[in-house]
Amino acid sequence: MASYDQVIIGGGLSGLAAGIRLARFGYKVLILEKHAIAGGLNSYYYRQGRLLETGLHAMTNYAPPVSKSAPLNRLFRQLKLSRKKFLTHQQLRSTIYFPDGHALSFSNDLELLRGEVARLFPGSINRFNSLVELIDRYDPFVNRPWRSAKDRLHELLDNERLLNMLLWPLMMYGNCNEHDMDFDQFVIMFQAVFLEGFFRPAGNIKDFLDLLLGHYRALGGEIRFRAPVKHFAIVDKQVNTVVLESGEEIAAGQVISTVGYPATLQFMASESGPAETAGYRGRMSFIEIINILPSEYRKKIRSDETIIFYNLDEPFDYCCPDEAVNVNCGVICFPDNFHDLAPGAEFQLRVTHPANYQVWKSYAPEEYATMKKLWADRSAGKVGEIIGNYREKVLYQDVFTPTTIEKFTGKANGAIYGSPIKLKEGTTPLANLFVAGTDQGYLGIVGAMLSGVTMVNKHIFKEN
Numbered sequence: 001m002a003s004y005d006q007v008i009i010g011g012g013l014s015g016l017a018a019g020i021r022l023a024r025f026g027y028k029v030l031i032l033e034k035h036a037i038a039g040g041l042n043s044y045y046y047r048q049g050r051l052l053e054t055g056l057h058a059m060t061n062y063a064p065p066v067s068k069s070a071p072l073n074r075l076f077r078q079l080k081l082s083r084k085k086f087l088t089h090q091q092l093r094s095t096i097y098f099p100d101g102h103a104l105s106f107s108n109d110l111e112l113l114r115g116e117v118a119r120l121f122p123g124s125i126n127r128f129n130s131l132v133e134l135i136d137r138y139d140p141f142v143n144r145p146w147r148s149a150k151d152r153l154h155e156l157l158d159n160e161r162l163l164n165m166l167l168w169p170l171m172m173y174g175n176c177n178e179h180d181m182d183f184d185q186f187v188i189m190f191q192a193v194f195l196e197g198f199f200r201p202a203g204n205i206k207d208f209l210d211l212l213l214g215h216y217r218a219l220g221g222e223i224r225f226r227a228p229v230k231h232f233a234i235v236d237k238q239v240n241t242v243v244l245e246s247g248e249e250i251a252a253g254q255v256i257s258t259v260g261y262p263a264t265l266q267f268m269a270s271e272s273g274p275a276e277t278a279g280y281r282g283r284m285s286f287i288e289i290i291n292i293l294p295s296e297y298r299k300k301i302r303s304d305e306t307i308i309f310y311n312l313d314e315p316f317d318y319c320c321p322d323e324a325v326n327v328n329c330g331v332i333c334f335p336d337n338f339h340d341l342a343p344g345a346e347f348q349l350r351v352t353h354p355a356n357y358q359v360w361k362s363y364a365p366e367e368y369a370t371m372k373k374l375w376a377d378r379s380a381g382k383v384g385e386i387i388g389n390y391r392e393k394v395l396y397q398d399v400f401t402p403t404t405i406e407k408f409t410g411k412a413n414g415a416i417y418g419s420p421i422k423l424k425e426g427t428t429p430l431a432n433l434f435v436a437g438t439d440q441g442y443l444g445i446v447g448a449m450l451s452g453v454t455m456v457n458k459h460i461f462k463e464n
């Protein structure tokens, strides 16, 4: 039987980061990934000769290489990767749209957002400045119980419209809860999006994944693709062996699972009956529509921003819609609109809306295909009201739904941001099993990688 010091389940970004950190210090480490390629929620596929990214709109937490203490640069140091050689493109400018013409633009320079708040909400600028000061000093990584961000922001800002406009992008890019958000998570996301900002790595997500995989392997780490884990053999409340769908058993000293807590509970439950996963199944899922348009059409639509976060619902509520999709709110992303990116013959327009997993799951296969077309069309109609009509010019379109996300990542209910209950400590009922990634509590690409590294430092290296 093969035997490893450390087995990591999942070759997404948290698994790769954890693997690199362990391999760097000489551990015999194996990553088990059920798919044929790495990346998980943030991966890629090919259609009609084009490489399409599954997730990447933008990475958060931008920092120039000189900012030594910035999370992005700390992450690179921990992984022993050169930050200077990692070329990045910063966002141009993004905007938050709400009803009645309310619009707030922001970039990687906080002064733009500050000026916008002063222009749109002059009576609230002093309170906004105090909020920024508070967030600058605040440590969100202390293990506090869940606290309502909305209540706290009501106290701090006393302006319903402003607080909802600030919450909207942070919720869309990192909130597993409906209706409200944990205040600590709000602070993490505020720092990541408004204080640090959006960027893209040079090239595409495949280049980034290749960089991580090449580095991991060069350090002696092993990865097996098409190796889905089925369950654990447990002895004395410890994982003894990891059992694959194929029946193969792999002995493991310690195990880090990045597949989400509901799936991890299933691995543990195989010998003691079905697992109680209900409380850990998130409800926030999304539909993503990728449109490829001819470059010359760029000037015909409003396409000078990087990301537009729009909400036309009154009152505003971040929640799972009753219908298949809520096109009244969403994210419009132009992944080609970052500084110093040369325009190509085509450009991409990606649109994301909240979507209902149960509704999508209920469709029969033919109905599913029809509904994808129908909702992509409704989306184009609504998004066209904001940026101008593009529907007739689409060269290629692909749509993925909550069930696509569940199928390709194993995330219960297609919930990208995972369980509404986060396991901040990363511990489980089994002494040598730890959780990293989305359900541990850090979200997004940089967040997932930080989670992998942090859990290794804390539980394997026993650093405080």
Ligand SMILES: Cc1cc2nc3c(=O)[nH]c(=O)nc-3n(C[C@H](O)[C@H](O)[C@H](O)COP(=O)(O)OP(=O)(O)OC[C@H]3O[C@@H](n4cnc5c(N)ncnc54)[C@H](O)[C@@H]3O)c2cc1C
Pocket: 009, 010, 011, 012, 013, 014, 015, 032, 033, 034, 035, 038, 039, 040, 041, 042, 054, 055, 056, 057, 058, 059, 060, 227, 228, 229, 230, 258, 259, 263, 288, 405, 408, 409, 410, 411, 416, 436, 437, 438, 439, 443, 444, 445, 446, 448
């Ligand atoms: C549409 C979309 C857009 C996004 N946009 C952005 C963005 O612009 N910026 C950003 O920062 N973040 C974005 N994200 C979020 C980001 O992708 C995730 O937060 C991050 O990648 C999560 O990484 P992870 O390692 O925790 O989990 P995952 O990526 O889910 O990795 C888990 C891995 O485990 C594997 N696995 C599952 N079950 C098993 C099993 N039984 N055995 C073996 N392996 C298994 C899966 O195949 C997967 O590879 C987006 C996500 C989506 C879906």
